[in-house]
Amino acid sequence: MKFIKWLWKLVWHPRSLMRPSDKGLFDPFVPITSLKRVENEYQADYKLTNVDEDFERIMSGYGSANGDFDENVEQLPGFLLFKAVVIVVALVLGVRLIGLQITQGEENYSLAEGNRLETKPTPAPRGLIFDRKGVPLVRNEPSFTIELDPADFPKDKTKRQEYLAKLSSVLGRSVEELSTLILPNLNKETVALEEGIDRDRALSLEVKLFGLHGIVLNKTPSRRYGDLPGLGHLIGYIGKVTAEDLEDRQELLSTSLIGKSGVERSYDTELQGLPGTETLEIDSLGRAVRPIGSTLPVPGKSLILGLDAEIQRVTAEALRASIEKNGATSGAAVAMDVRSGDIIAMVSFPTFDNNLFSSSVNSEERKKILSDPGAPLINRAIAGQYPSGSTIKPFVASAALQERTISASTVIDTSEGKIVVGQTTFSDWKTHGRSNVKQAIAESNNIFFFALGGGYKQVTGLGIERLKNYLEKFGFGAATGIDLGEGAEAKGLVPSPDWKKRVKKESWFLGDTYNTSIGQGNLLVTPLQLARATASIANGGKLLQPRVVKTVLAANASQTKDRDPVILKEQIMDEEVLQIVREGMRQAVLSGSARSFSSLPIEVAAKTGTAQTSKSKDKTHSWFTAFAPYNNPEIVVSVIVEGGGEGFAVAAPVAKNTIERYFNLPLTPIVPANPVQENQ
Structure with missing residues (x-):
């Protein structure tokens, strides 16, 4: 019965549960300068001293106010409503508590520790390219990229120069070159300092750059083309996606590599595949704590060309020999x-x-090709x-x-x-x-x-x-x-x-x-x-x-069928x-x-x-x-x-060497032509 009385006071006279001093000190609606006046008015209006008597009087109509709890009390309209509200609230809170503690317990624990979840795309393996006999003309291999997080780039001018000097000594690039690369891109998520790095150099750079905040070594996919003359024009190469590419093709990611010329370009949609995702828990310092989940990428489709690698090699060597020996x-x-x-x-x-065009390495060699008066990029x-x-x-x-x-x-x-x-x-x-x-x-x-x-x-x-x-x-x-x-x-x-x-x-x-x-x-x-x-x-x-x-070959295809x-x-x-x-x-x-x-x-x-x-x-x-x-x-x-x-x-x-190789005949050596006039 004491508990019921307390609940009744809580619902109908909550202020009766407060001590006189509490009413002034903690009531946010009462100015401090009028505490006494408000206290007097409060007691006069609500007869705080008679709250207990009111309760006894109300309860007397439903049963004994001084004895044990009477079952008639349960018939009180106010009590029934209050009881229903308490039960509903308890159920809602219970369900929510189960969700927070069991279903989302680990996630909430991480968030409570200041961590966050971050989902990143994982690139799909690009489709491969083969000649008509199954000889691989390109392969996928991992490479590494040194990236800078602009948020960690020093803002102080002196510290910034020290930072750039350290980068310069390790990467072998001038401070001016690095400044030109970094400063205009400080508003970006990351700045790539060097791309297309092999594993050995990547490990070496990681050790040398230790201690420089914001430097990250990322593993990235790369493309390696076979050492076959003439493949540059035919197969082409891949490169970074541009803003125009992202606008034209919604399926691309900002990190995507796409075909820029040749077969790599014309069949880019087939070669691309579908990226997967990886969800990681990241702590307050930006470090990956543990993996949360992932979806696997779908590899791109592979291509079988009509090209014969051996005939391509023989034709290229014969053409080069004829050009060089005849002063062409x-x-x-x-x-x-x-x-x-x-x-x-x-x-x-x-x-x-x-x-040379599939990574940022050898940029000087690329410049030579682009400025070559012989226009080697033209097919x-x-x-x-x-x-x-x-x-x-x-x-x-x-x-x-x-x-x-x-x-x-x-x-x-x-x-x-x-x-x-x-x-x-x-x-x-x-x-x-x-x-x-x-x-x-x-x-x-x-x-x-x-x-x-x-x-x-x-x-x-x-x-x-x-x-x-x-x-x-x-x-x-x-x-x-x-x-x-x-x-x-x-x-x-x-x-x-x-x-x-x-x-x-x-x-x-x-x-x-x-x-x-x-x-x-x-x-x-x-x-x-x-x-x-x-x-x-x-x-x-x-x-x-x-x-x-x-032939365009799906990743899981067991049979091939040439296109008509x-x-x-x-x-x-x-x-x-x-x-x-x-x-x-x-x-x-x-x-x-x-x-x-x-x-x-x-x-x-x-x-x-x-x-x-x-x-x-x-x-x-x-x-x-x-x-x-x-x-x-x-x-x-x-x-x-x-x-x-x-x-x-x-x-x-x-042409004779090409036909000879096609029919598996001995090759006729290329010799300089005699300056004899012939037909037009």
Whole structure:
């Protein structure tokens, strides 16, 4: 009963439980200057001395106030309400207490100690890249980054200089360089001082930098590319994500590494994978105390290329040797499967080591590459644009045969060796006499192809509009669509009267048509365009979309299936037309300008070319394009050596080594070419 009385006072007269002195000292509603007055008014209004009597009187109607607790007390409306409130509050507090002590006990303990939980993303392993035989072309390996937490960078000028001096002595970088790196980035979460560090150097730096607050050694993923010539242009490299990248692709993290060029760029989404998370308990000093939980990252998909690493190596070595031995400057070579469009080899020279662009190490070497006048970063196989020289002639012949302006039996007398138009003379590189189309292809007869394009004697020429239309059917003048990223390749140029009027403000003349017919003038092609067009002659008229990646392989895939070839045009020419042209290219090997291939046990069909340039008439570009085997074609190879000279002597040996390696034949040594004039 005493307890019930106390509760009753607590609910209805709480001030009755206070001592007189308490009412003044602790009542926040009573000014200190009026304590006595308020105390008197309080006692008068509420009759504090009669509180006990009030309780006895109220209780008397429900039972004995002086005896044991009567069950009638439980019928009091106020008591029942109060009892319900107490029970509900007790239940709520009990449930909350269980949650705090059991479910969240460890977390709350950590928070009580001043710790916090921090969740960080864990990068997904980037997908790997293999050649067609499973040879790895790239691998993932850990590297380390030295980072500075700007919050720990000294604010005092003297201490800051001491700090920078210590960093300078350890990292081997000047104080000025470090200041330029750190000071503008003090508002960032971290500042990377050195990246791409191997394990041994990382351990050494960790010891030497001990005691410098804010220096953290972080393990980061890195990419290591194989020591294979030409991989820089084909596979490319990775680098840090930019603000524009983060805006365009919401799935990326600020710490992501993404493809910057080549296959790494064009297949970055497949290679990326999905990051995981790691939750750590961090103490008040920013140190990791213990792991709390994690989710595993999903590895990126791997890629199988159509590339053959050994053929790539042989092609690159042959191209380099030909360039160096013939005093040339640069060049490119492409080998492609005529059936699928798979790139078997692609080389551009000069080349570069893509490992230099995947970390901040060797920044001086990168600067040298970027400032090199030879432009080694340009992939000349797809972005180099050159006059085609005589390699265009098989396609001009195809157009004339398709349009029936000539037939296989048409003979043109070219014994004069020149055509005079007004005051301009269009000469041949030598006199050929009477010739049909097969002989004209084999011997690279300029006069014959002047006639096919612009007309001569009994032959009505195609004219530039029809010629342009057929060259575009073979893919010239447009990007091939190779999977190396948008904007990576050049379109080349098939000139026309409209183009010349718009760009040069000049009229079109018959001589322009003649020049276009032999691959001179304003006609520009890329090595890849020439390779694809040659493949169309070899495969019966299919225009393929070239591709570097043959298969995209999921991380857990147990089986692989090559992607279907992309055929852009099924039949760009009649088969009988293409057969005549193929015979002409085969004749070039048997008795014409590509006779050096006649000794091979594999039958090859080919076309040489020598293109004059606007820079120097003495330094001509050396071209060569070929396919093999002749009767059942598998591979096409197209080569250009800039400033190399005659096509048969400089570019042809490179293609020969590529074909020899493809068919597992002994390699013919590359030797300097003799300065003998040959066909264009």
